[in-house]
Amino acid sequence: MKARVHVMLKNGVLDPQGAAVRHALGSLGFDGVEGVRQGKVIELDLAETDHAKAEAQVTEMCEKLLANTVIESYSVEIA
Known part of the structure; x- marks a missing residue:
């Protein structure tokens, strides 16, 4: 099986990389x-x-390693 995990900073958390990309664009x-x-x-x-x-x-992997759940959210897709 394949799994895809999307990890994003939670709303309200400063995203300096996103700001740099917006500025560059x-x-x-x-x-x-x-x-x-x-x-x-x-x-x-x-x-x-x-x-x-x-x-x-995969959810356990996210909770333990793949996402910093204090500041990041994640979603899991299994195919």
């Missing part, structure tokens, strides 16, 4: 961009074949 003439939030995508190849077990494993 403005410098390149893309003036209509009012905000940018930058995150990360993590793709995992899993040996697990049961969808529910795979989702539970």
